Amino acid sequence: MLDYKNPGLVVETAKVEPGEITWRSPANLAIIKYWGKHGVQLPRNPSLSLTLSSSFTDMLLAYKPKETGERDIALDFFFHQEPNGPFREKVLKFLESVADIFPFLRQLDLTVKTGNSFPHSAGIASSASAMSALALCLCSLEHELFETLEDDGEFDRKSSFVARLGSGSACRSIFPVAAFWGASGQVHDSSDLYALPMADEIHPVFKEFHDDILIVSSEAKQVSSRVGHSLMEHHPFADTRYADARRKIHFLLQAMKKGDLETFGQIAESEALTLHALMMSGNPSYVLLKPNTLEMIERVRRYREETKHPICFSLDAGPNLHLLYPGEIIHEVRVFVDEELMPLCEKESYLEDWVGEGPVQI
Numbered sequence: 001m002l003d004y005k006n007p008g009l010v011v012e013t014a015k016v017e018p019g020e021i022t023w024r025s026p027a028n029l030a031i032i033k034y035w036g037k038h039g040v041q042l043p044r045n046p047s048l049s050l051t052l053s054s055s056f057t058d059m060l061l062a063y064k065p066k067e068t069g070e071r072d073i074a075l076d077f078f079f080h081q082e083p084n085g086p087f088r089e090k091v092l093k094f095l096e097s098v099a100d101i102f103p104f105l106r107q108l109d110l111t112v113k114t115g116n117s118f119p120h121s122a123g124i125a126s127s128a129s130a131m132s133a134l135a136l137c138l139c140s141l142e143h144e145l146f147e148t149l150e151d152d153g154e155f156d157r158k159s160s161f162v163a164r165l166g167s168g169s170a171c172r173s174i175f176p177v178a179a180f181w182g183a184s185g186q187v188h189d190s191s192d193l194y195a196l197p198m199a200d201e202i203h204p205v206f207k208e209f210h211d212d213i214l215i216v217s218s219e220a221k222q223v224s225s226r227v228g229h230s231l232m233e234h235h236p237f238a239d240t241r242y243a244d245a246r247r248k249i250h251f252l253l254q255a256m257k258k259g260d261l262e263t264f265g266q267i268a269e270s271e272a273l274t275l276h277a278l279m280m281s282g283n284p285s286y287v288l289l290k291p292n293t294l295e296m297i298e299r300v301r302r303y304r305e306e307t308k309h310p311i312c313f314s315l316d317a318g319p320n321l322h323l324l325y326p327g328e329i330i331h332e333v334r335v336f337v338d339e340e341l342m343p344l345c346e347k348e349s350y351l352e353d354w355v356g357e358g359p360v361q362i
């Protein structure tokens with residue numbers, strides 16, 4: 001099985017010049033959700049996501065050769081210009097976990113400076129953008145030191161593999177427009193180990209899609225995704241869920257190829273509500289939706305019924321509603337959002353996002 005462990009990737013420290021690498025990497029929104037995992041972030045079912053644009057993480061990785069033979073990874077860490085102990089611990093633990101893939105990390109003094117484009121407490125999961133940005137920095141550093149990842153396809157695949165080890169959903173953020181993750185007979189070359197680019201497999205309408213993120217609550221959620229995934233292990237509906245996701249993948253791929261927005265919307269909403277239904281029907285059960293989330297869902301469905309506009313919603317593992325629609329109806333939808341949904345948002349705030357071109361090195 002592909003594991004990228006490579007004891008040969010060590011440097012002659014005397015020859016390494018100090019340097020720095022910066023990547024900007026976006027969040028992504030799963031249309032078919034990844035919920036349930038095994039092993040080291042291996043998904044129980046394939047997932048498909050849209051890559052976002054304005055919700056991103058910037059990450060700078062600076063490095064210089066260590067002056068001592070100390071083997072522990074040496075890391076200084078800054079989040080929005082401030083040292084941040086808990087985040088540093090997470091990143092350090094992750095770097096230790098990938099030190100067999102990038103053994104040269106033990107030979108360098110590292111500094112990470114990072115920040116998100118979206119407000120820290122917007123209730124938006126930042127792990128996909130952050131972990132993909134970090135994986136991209138590590139692969140760029142490997143390439144800088146060893147010129148090993150010349151081929152773009154190989155660079156992306158390794159970045160996606162490494163991002164997955166940090167946070168499963170992060171492996172999909174590496175690719176522009178849309179990404180597919182998980183072994184499936186429906187997608188050639190698909191794997192549980194990394195995601196694949198899907199931009200060429202989908203209708204152009206999805207390249208102009210918008211995702212307004214309506215902030216119902218910015219409180220940190222009471223139950224983490226890690227715990228949520230683990231509750232799927234003994235969930236009474238687990239097998240049915242995984243089979244259902246595989247069935248939906250087939251119909252979603254067809255709909256996205258054709259630009260069939262009605263089927264797309266049905267699947268997106270069914271997946272969003274299935275994710276929350278799984279949380280509510282697990283043991284222990286929990287509810288992340290808020291009354292205003294449900295009110296928004298009703299209003300979106302009523303608006304669609306009345307106007308026939310192809311808008312739909314999705315949800316992540318939290319109460320905030322993602323409103324999805326093609327760019328060509330943005331003016332009409334903006335009026336609807338401002339009049340009917342914004343008053344239901346915490347501090348009347350929402351984030352405008354849209355499908356984007358994936359990470360960029362800056």
Ligand code: PMV
Nearest residue numbers: 030033034167168169225317
């Ligand atoms: O990548 P994780 O472990 O944070 O899990 C993410 C799970 C969902 O966001 C709810 C669904 C998904 O596929 O992104």
